[in-house]
Amino acid sequence: MGFDIAFVLAALPDVGAASLINAWMAIIICLFALATGIGLTLVRSLKIRAINAVVDIFISFVRGTPILIQIFLCYYVLPLVGLDLNPTTAGIVAISLNSGVFITENFRGALSALDDGPIEAATALALTPAMIWYLVILPQLLRRTLPMLVSEGTVILKNTALLSVITVTEGFRVAQQIGGATFRPFEPLIAVAICFLALNLILVGFGNLLERRNAAIVR
Amino acid sequence: MIDPSVLSLSAKALVRTVGDTRILDDIYLDVPRGQSVCILGRSGSGKSSLLRALALLDPLSDGFIKIEGNAFGRDMNAQGLVKHQTQAEIDQIRSRIGFVFQDFSLWPHLNVRDNISLAQRIVLRRAPLEINETTNGIMSKLSITNLADKHPGQLSGGQKQRVAVARALALSPALMLFDEPTSALDPELVGDVLALLLELKAEGMTTLTVTHEMSFARRLADRIIFLEKGRIIADGPPANIIDQSNDPRLKQFFKLI
Amino acid sequence: MQLDPTVITDSWQLFVTGAFITLQLSLISFVLGLLLAVPVAALSMSTHAVLNGIAILYLAIIRGVPFIAIVFIVHYGTATMGARTPAFWSGVIALTLFASAYFSEVIRSTVSALPPGQWDSGRVVGMSRLQTLRYIIIPQSLGPMIPPGVNVTIMMIKESSVISAITVGELTYQGLVVQGNTFAPFEVFITVALIYWGITLAFSRVAIWAERRIGASQRSIRPVGGIAERYLTLSRPKRRAEKS
Numbered sequence: 209m210g211f212d213i214a215f216v217l218a219a220l221p222d223v224g225a226a227s228l229i230n231a232w233m234a235i236i237i238c239l240f241a242l243a244t245g246i247g248l249t250l251v252r253s254l255k256i257r258a259i260n261a262v263v264d265i266f267i268s269f270v271r272g273t274p275i276l277i278q279i280f281l282c283y284y285v286l287p288l289v290g291l292d293l294n295p296t297t298a299g300i301v302a303i304s305l306n307s308g309v310f311i312t313e314n315f316r317g318a319l320s321a322l323d324d325g326p327i328e329a330a331t332a333l334a335l336t337p338a339m340i341w342y343l344v345i346l347p348q349l350l351r352r353t354l355p356m357l358v359s360e361g362t363v364i365l366k367n368t369a370l371l372s373v374i375t376v377t378e379g380f381r382v383a384q385q386i387g388g389a390t391f392r393p394f395e396p397l398i399a400v401a402i403c404f405l406a407l408n409l410i411l412v413g414f415g416n417l418l419e420r421r422n423a424a425i426v427r
Numbered sequence: 428m429i430d431p432s433v434l435s436l437s438a439k440a441l442v443r444t445v446g447d448t449r450i451l452d453d454i455y456l457d458v459p460r461g462q463s464v465c466i467l468g469r470s471g472s473g474k475s476s477l478l479r480a481l482a483l484l485d486p487l488s489d490g491f492i493k494i495e496g497n498a499f500g501r502d503m504n505a506q507g508l509v510k511h512q513t514q515a516e517i518d519q520i521r522s523r524i525g526f527v528f529q530d531f532s533l534w535p536h537l538n539v540r541d542n543i544s545l546a547q548r549i550v551l552r553r554a555p556l557e558i559n560e561t562t563n564g565i566m567s568k569l570s571i572t573n574l575a576d577k578h579p580g581q582l583s584g585g586q587k588q589r590v591a592v593a594r595a596l597a598l599s600p601a602l603m604l605f606d607e608p609t610s611a612l613d614p615e616l617v618g619d620v621l622a623l624l625l626e627l628k629a630e631g632m633t634t635l636t637v638t639h640e641m642s643f644a645r646r647l648a649d650r651i652i653f654l655e656k657g658r659i660i661a662d663g664p665p666a667n668i669i670d671q672s673n674d675p676r677l678k679q680f681f682k683l684i
Numbered sequence: 685m686q687l688d689p690t691v692i693t694d695s696w697q698l699f700v701t702g703a704f705i706t707l708q709l710s711l712i713s714f715v716l717g718l719l720l721a722v723p724v725a726a727l728s729m730s731t732h733a734v735l736n737g738i739a740i741l742y743l744a745i746i747r748g749v750p751f752i753a754i755v756f757i758v759h760y761g762t763a764t765m766g767a768r769t770p771a772f773w774s775g776v777i778a779l780t781l782f783a784s785a786y787f788s789e790v791i792r793s794t795v796s797a798l799p800p801g802q803w804d805s806g807r808v809v810g811m812s813r814l815q816t817l818r819y820i821i822i823p824q825s826l827g828p829m830i831p832p833g834v835n836v837t838i839m840m841i842k843e844s845s846v847i848s849a850i851t852v853g854e855l856t857y858q859g860l861v862v863q864g865n866t867f868a869p870f871e872v873f874i875t876v877a878l879i880y881w882g883i884t885l886a887f888s889r890v891a892i893w894a895e896r897r898i899g900a901s902q903r904s905i906r907p908v909g910g911i912a913e914r915y916l917t918l919s920r921p922k923r924r925a926e927k928s
Contacts, residue, residue: 211764252918260919272838272884273877274845276856281877284869316918324912331911345915362748369750373849380753387760394764397757401749408748484804514812521810532801536823545819546809598809 215395219386220403223396227379227403230368233296234407237303237364242357244308249315250341270309275367278302283374299371307364314356318349354422358415362408369404379403428631429461429649434496435602435633436481441490443480443657450476452657454490458635460601463628465644466637467668468654469680474637475529477654478604481635482526483517494523495601522550525595525603530611531587533579539590540566540575543597551598565593569623584612585619592623603627605636609643621646641681645669653677691868692875695858702858703879705772709854710841712776717783717840724784725791739788746785752846754778759850775847775854779840786836794829795821827895834891838884845880855879 252260270278282302286293293301322345330340372381383400387393434457441454450473458464468474479485481492483500492499499520502510534542540562547558566572569589579587588608595603605624609617617640624647627634638644644651644665651668653661661668661677669681692699727739746754759774769777798821806816848857859876863869
């Protein structure tokens with residue numbers, strides 16, 4: 209039984225439609241991950257030793273363990289502490305936390321490269337810390353880390369495929385189902401790979417657009 | 428001690444085009460053995476490009492170079508057809524040219540002694556005894572013997588300069604090319620660099636130096652070449668070029684500096 | 685919630701086997717991936733349009749398709765082509781492809797970051813391209829490649845958990861097996877997570893040690909002082925310069 213491109217094309221419509229689920233999940237996760245990343249960064253900037261210790265352990269854990277295990281933890285273990293989430297929500301939570309941690313670590317590096325000047329000036333002008341963050345630091349931070357954020361976006365998109373393992377209906381799972389039903393497992397997989405590459409292309413294109421607009425606003 | 432019967436360097440019709448611009452536009456240059464040439468010009472005039480092209484660091488679009496009468500890079504055979512040399516042939520002749528980079532480009536992972544001896548070992552394949560002798564001799568001549576075991580990261584600018592010159596001299600070249608030897612150093616070291624180059628000149632070394640230091644050029648050069656937009660627009664002894672030129676472009680340039 | 689540690693202690697052999705197979709997968713793919721990364725990196729640095737294009741295409745596919753899809757494609761693809769590969773080796777092939785893409789990027793970015801004068805200074809004394817590479821470029825590149833290289837290795841170890849999906853008996857798979865038997869997800873997955881965490885922490889330590897030995901690159905920590913320090917640092921300054 210050899211490779212037949214007709215079967216790839218036949219699978220594309222269903223797989224493609226299901227891949228849109230990956231797309232909108234990824235968009236939601238990107239927003240949550242960014243919020244988490246910013247939130248964690250703000251908390252860490254307060255430098256309360258006890259909180260930072262816990263946060264640092266959490267970050268080390270998330271960075272040191274596979275995303276799949278984190279997904280399992282959210283899906284199987286959270287119900288035991290009362291948080292019974294459906295698979296999709298559990299998956300979104302897991303990936304958001306995961307990427308949020310990577311984002312805050314990237315922010316940490318970028319923060320130390322910012323200039324003292326604008327912050328000192330803002331303080332002298334009696335701006336509150338909240339205003340300084342909102343008006344001075346975050347805009348610069350986001351501008352500088354844009355490439356990294358786009359690249360994390362592609363990671364988020366790829367990670368949504370893992371949610372198939374906890375029974376979320378999305379592109380990869382549909383590809384597996386078609387493969388099981390038609391006894392041709394290979395071609396639908398190629399179809400879903402193509403869909404992900406297409407989505408990736410769109411994401412990177414969007415990222416380039418943002419970067420170009422970014423570059424127009426020179427420091 | 429200029430020997431006009433031997434040309435250390437002969438360049439004919441050199442052209443280097445990048446995109447739409449002719450960075451080097453029809454350059455002719457014959458340098459007899461022992462002559463010290465300084466190449467001057469505004470930034471962007473092509474002076475560094477010329478030096479790099481003579482060493483074949485950047486490719487030429489057209490033209491021929493001869494080092495001590497030997498074709499370098501491309502050759503014209505009896506039928507008038509252009510023949511490109513093989514990489515091996517080019518590498519053979521490279522050791523006849525010593526090049527000192529503006530930022531010295533020393534090899535940071537090797538100590539000074541290894542910087543000087545590496546090319547002797549793997550390019551010229553000299554015997555270890557000869558390498559030792561040559562290296563020690565050159566280090567002593569440039570007063571850097573005490574730096575033999577240090578790494579470039581531990582050296583001052585002036586010391587790096589000497590090591591870079593030593594590394595180039597180690598291959599016993601016929602011709603030394605210096606790319607802006609003073610620009611990476613503190614101003615008070617310019618005198619030391621001049622003294623070094625004058626010493627090489629006294630020993631009969633043929634040198635081409637790209638520089639923007641006018642007083643440097645006046646004291647060192649037997650001959651000054653002035654470049655503008657990739658063309659040589661003046662070529663002669665320092666007195667003619669710097670002090671007595673009637674060309675308005677030159678007068679403006681030397682008045683400005 | 686009742687915690688039952690016997691769930692773990694009864695099945696400790698499965699966890700050990702799983703960890704062992706995870707490390708096997710990772711080690712073999714590490715070596716093969718590194719070997720494959722060298723030609724890919726060479727292609728990606730080539731000025732030849734077609735050769736460069738091949739590298740770009742390869743990298744785009746490996747890094748753009750979810751790893752779980754790559755695993756399945758390799759596994760079912762080899763079956764479709766007629767050669768039924770054991771799942772373990774499908775996993776190795778997939779992880780090798782993954783590693784080669786990321787290692788090649790490490791190589792490319794490290795070598796490109798060297799000052800161009802280093803290539804010139806080799807050529808100008810008559811060294812061939814190969815000699816310049818061997819004596820000048822590579823020795824300077826090895827040190828700086830270690831931190832990102834270890835990062836990629838840690839990524840590989842974590843990514844290997846996905847190979848459980850084609851029923852290879854690595855750590856995650858064993859965890860799912862035990863969980864299936866005991867219905868104690870907390871104990872099982874926390875244990876599995878801790879084992880992975882331990883492995884990756886160990887590798888991070890190795891990186892720090894290796895970097896110190898092979899000669900760490902200069903890291904400039906700009907001193908942040910005064911009022912700005914309150915905002916721009918996320919931890920209290922230690923006495924030694926902190927590496928992030």
